[in-house]
Amino acid sequence: MEEKVRHLFPGGNTANGSFNFFEYMIPTNVNRIFCLKGGPGVGKSSLMKKIAKQFIESGYEVELHHCPSDPDSLDGVVIKKLGVVLLDGTAPHIVDPKDPGAIDEIVNLGDYWNLENLEKNKQEIVESGKDISNSFKRAYKFLKASEPIYNDIEDKYKDCMDFGQVNLLTEHFIYDLFKETSSTGIYKKERHLFGTAITPQGHIDQTDSIISEVSKVYYLNGNIGTGKTTFLQKICDKAVQKGMNVEVYHSPLIKEKLETIIIKDLDIGITTSSLFEGHSTIDLNKHLNINKLSKYEEEIKFDKKIFDELINIAILNLKKAKDKHDIIESYYVPNMKFNEIENLRIELVERILKYEK
Numbered sequence: 001m002e003e004k005v006r007h008l009f010p011g012g013n014t015a016n017g018s019f020n021f022f023e024y025m026i027p028t029n030v031n032r033i034f035c036l037k038g039g040p041g042v043g044k045s046s047l048m049k050k051i052a053k054q055f056i057e058s059g060y061e062v063e064l065h066h067c068p069s070d071p072d073s074l075d076g077v078v079i080k081k082l083g084v085v086l087l088d089g090t091a092p093h094i095v096d097p098k099d100p101g102a103i104d105e106i107v108n109l110g111d112y113w114n115l116e117n118l119e120k121n122k123q124e125i126v127e128s129g130k131d132i133s134n135s136f137k138r139a140y141k142f143l144k145a146s147e148p149i150y151n152d153i154e155d156k157y158k159d160c161m162d163f164g165q166v167n168l169l170t171e172h173f174i175y176d177l178f179k180e181t182s183s184t185g186i187y188k189k190e191r192h193l194f195g196t197a198i199t200p201q202g203h204i205d206q207t208d209s210i211i212s213e214v215s216k217v218y219y220l221n222g223n224i225g226t227g228k229t230t231f232l233q234k235i236c237d238k239a240v241q242k243g244m245n246v247e248v249y250h251s252p253l254i255k256e257k258l259e260t261i262i263i264k265d266l267d268i269g270i271t272t273s274s275l276f277e278g279h280s281t282i283d284l285n286k287h288l289n290i291n292k293l294s295k296y297e298e299e300i301k302f303d304k305k306i307f308d309e310l311i312n313i314a315i316l317n318l319k320k321a322k323d324k325h326d327i328i329e330s331y332y333v334p335n336m337k338f339n340e341i342e343n344l345r346i347e348l349v350e351r352i353l354k355y356e357k
Helices: 044-057 115-120 122-158 163-178 207-213 228-241 290-335 338-353
Strands: 005-008 011-014 017-020 032-037 062-067 070-079 084-088 104-108 191-194 196-199 202-205 216-221 246-250 258-263 268-271 280-283
Touching: 005 207, 011 122, 011 196, 017 122, 032 044, 032 338, 044 062, 044 070, 044 084, 044 338, 070 196, 115 122, 115 290, 122 290, 163 228, 196 290, 207 246, 207 258, 207 268, 216 228, 228 246, 228 258
Parallel strands: 005 062, 032 084, 032 104, 191 246, 216 268, 216 280
Antiparallel strands: 011 017, 062 070, 070 084, 196 202, 246 258, 258 268
16 A cells, blocks of 8 residues: 655754744644644654554555654654644744633643652753753854855855846746636635755755655755745745635745745645756756856855855754754653553544544
C-alpha cells in the first residue's frame, strides 16, 4: 500500500525568533484536537509517531509536522480524513484549548512520571533549561544579524533587474494559468506553513514531500532580489480571488518571503526549491542586467560569505540547545510510566477511529 504522508514544518527558527503557523495545522473538518502537555522526554513525539504510523499503515492520509529545533521530533500530526489533530502544546509553542471539550482537550503526559525521582535531579534539569534558553537566544541573534546582509544582497540584485519585463512575464503566466477557470464565489483562506527549516542538522528541505499532492511543478529560478516572492504572491492572490484552495510556504529565515505555493484546484505547485531544478522553469534571472551586476560582484561574494558564516553559527547554537535538551530528556525518560502511556495510545486510537464515517 502506497503511503500517503506529507512532511512539513509548522514553525521556524527565524530572524525574529521562534515563529509558528500552528493555527494552519487545523483542517476545516476538524473533529478533535488533542493538545499534549508535559516536559521533554515524557513521550509526546513518540506517542504521536506511533499513532501516525498506525494510521499511515491503514491507508489514511497523514501530515507529519516536524519540529524545526529537532527535526526528528514531531510538533503535530494531522489525520486529514478523520479531522483529528494531535499537537505538542508545550513551550515554545504554547497552545491552549479554544473550544474545551467540544473540540479541544488537554492530554497531560505529566500524569505519567515519577515525580519523586525527578525532584532528585532538579538542579541539573534547571541548569540545562537555562543553557537551552541561552543557546536559543544566541542562535536568534546570529539569525537576526544575517538579515541586513541578506537585504544588502537583495538591494544589489534589485538594482540590476528589469522589473517591467518581470511584470510582463507574471501577467502572461497568470493569464495562461487561469484562462480556463471560473470564480467559485466562495472565499477560501489560504494555508500558511514552512516547507524548509533552519535546524540543528542544518537547512532541511521537505518541499518534495509537501508538493507530492500535485502532478505539475514549476521551478521558479532567481537570485535574491529578483522578485520571486512578488511573483508567487500575485499568483496566490489571483487563486484566492478565484475561490481556490492555496497553500503558501514561507522562508524560514524571513517569513515574509515565499518559497512555494500549491494550488490544489489547478493541480500545480510553484517552488523556488533547488530540489526541482530541471522541471518546467520560470527564470527571473534572465531579466538581470549582467553588465550592471558585474560592478557588485565582489561585494555580493563577500556578503554571501558573511551570510553563510552567520547562519552556520546560528545552527551551531541550535545544536547546543538540542544537546542540552537531550540531557534533560535523559532525566525524564527513566522516570516515565511508558506502559501506562501505551495504554493511553490504545485509548486515543480507539477514540480517533470513532470519527470514521
